[in-house]
Amino acid sequence: MGYLSCKAESSISTADHHHHRRRPEKEPTEKKPTKKFQEFSYKDLESATNNFSQTKLLGRGSHGLVYKGVLPSGRHVAVKKPSRTTTTAAARTPISGDHSNPNEVDNEIEILSNLHSPRLVNLIGFTKSDHHKDRLLVVEFMSNGTLYDVLHSNSNSRPPPPNWGRRIKLALQTAKAIETLHSSNPPVIHRDIKSANVLIDSNFDAKLGDFGLALRCVDDHKLRSTPPAGTMGYLDPCYLTPDNLSTKTDVFSFGILLLEIISGRKAIDVFYSPPSMLDWAIPLIRRGKFLSIYDPRVVPPKDGSVRKMLAVVAAKCVRTSRERRPVGLVMGILGECIRN
Numbered sequence: 105m106g107y108l109s110c111k112a113e114s115s116i117s118t119a120d121h122h123h124h125r126r127r128p129e130k131e132p133t134e135k136k137p138t139k140k141f142q143e144f145s146y147k148d149l150e151s152a153t154n155n156f157s158q159t160k161l162l163g164r165g166s167h168g169l170v171y172k173g174v175l176p177s178g179r180h181v182a183v184k185k186p187s188r189t190t191t192t193a194a195a196r197t198p199i200s201g202d203h204s205n206p207n208e209v210d211n212e213i214e215i216l217s218n219l220h221s222p223r224l225v226n227l228i229g230f231t232k233s234d235h236h237k238d239r240l241l242v243v244e245f246m247s248n249g250t251l252y253d254v255l256h257s258n259s260n261s262r263p264p265p266p267n268w269g270r271r272i273k274l275a276l277q278t279a280k281a282i283e284t285l286h287s288s289n290p291p292v293i294h295r296d297i298k299s300a301n302v303l304i305d306s307n308f309d310a311k312l313g314d315f316g317l318a319l320r321c322v323d324d325h326k327l328r329s330t331p332p333a334g335t336m337g338y339l340d341p342c343y344l345t346p347d348n349l350s351t352k353t354d355v356f357s358f359g360i361l362l363l364e365i366i367s368g369r370k371a372i373d374v375f376y377s378p379p380s381m382l383d384w385a386i387p388l389i390r391r392g393k394f395l396s397i398y399d400p401r402v403v404p405p406k407d408g409s410v411r412k413m414l415a416v417v418a419a420k421c422v423r424t425s426r427e428r429r430p431v432g433l434v435m436g437i438l439g440e441c442i443r444n
């Protein structure tokens with residue numbers, strides 16, 4: 105098998121992981137090896153966000169609200185505050201019967217505290233667990249919002265849709281982020297790859313964020329008991345039970361995201377027929393009608409072979425057979441597109 109099924113990988117990585125974990129215990133202080141992350145008090149973050157003022161609200165997701173904060177050092181950050189009353193059209197979908205909401209903030213802290221990459225929206229710090237207050241998470245501030253906004257916002261106050269050079273760069277950077285997760289030890293599966301979770305920084309570089317649903321391929325019990333989840337329109341149809349989870353689950357969602365970048369259409373858009381990206385784009389690609397899936401708002405790639413290759417890469421990522429989706433992620437294949 106050329107890809108990582110979480111089930112197959114977990115026994116190998118569990119041993120490895122424990123090996124790494126044991127070492128700090130031998131140290132006399134019993135402290136964690138390095139304290140890279142800041143521990144904030146609730147008050148610190150109240151003052152950073154003007155008491156969670158509406159004017160500091162950056163956006164809302166299914167788990168809660170995100171505020172812009174400024175630390176005493178002057179650093180700009182994003183503060184995630186869970187809320188049980190938030191509802192959103194883009195709410196994540198548990199696809200099994202279990203609608204319990206495991207603590208996504210705790211999960212995100214656990215995942216991000218073991219990762220660091222320029223391609224990820226990295227963790228800066230968090231508040232301690234406290235029975236009376238929700239735990240807050242502090243991550244890098246991304247001043248240009250999400251890729252979803254960049255691609256789909258028609259507001260006059262936003263810049264025009266990105267050109268091809270930009271789109272290819274954003275697609276590559278997202279592929280690189282996913283590759284970083286899948287090749288880390290233990291591998292991490294994001295489970296919610298979508299344009300709303302790709303954030304754009306002040307240099308217009310893309311970083312992958314929102315690790316609330318991510319799973320490390322290490323904890324067998326957690327993996328077996330975590331029901332499938334993700335976002336409608338991006339969700340791998342093969343991922344129906346916990347043991348179907350694999351890195352190819354993320355590859356499928358990336359394929360939809362790549363089609364979104366190519367076409368400028370949303371993963372599901374009820375104003376079109378058919379509303380699903382998959383049902384619309386794949387038959388056109390099969391018939392060789394590559395140009396017709398390209399975003400009419402911008403000049404498509406000049407070279408017909410590049411247009412074809414990008415569309416074919418996306419189609420390979422969303423293949424029904426997981427085994428036939430690209431391995432080692434799409435980075436290499438997209439690189440091919442640029443060289444050609």
Ligand SMILES: Nc1ncnc2c1ncn2[C@@H]1O[C@H](COP(=O)(O)OP(=O)(O)OP(=O)(O)O)[C@@H](O)[C@H]1O
Nearest residue numbers: 162163164165166167170182194244245246300314
């Ligand atoms: N690091 C950040 N910097 C700037 N804005 C951010 C940052 N993180 C999130 N946001 C803003 O907050 C919004 C909500 O983000 P969040 O990650 O909570 O939810 P989501 O990914 O949009 O939805 P869901 O939780 O349903 O997947 C984003 O759409 C974005 O506009």
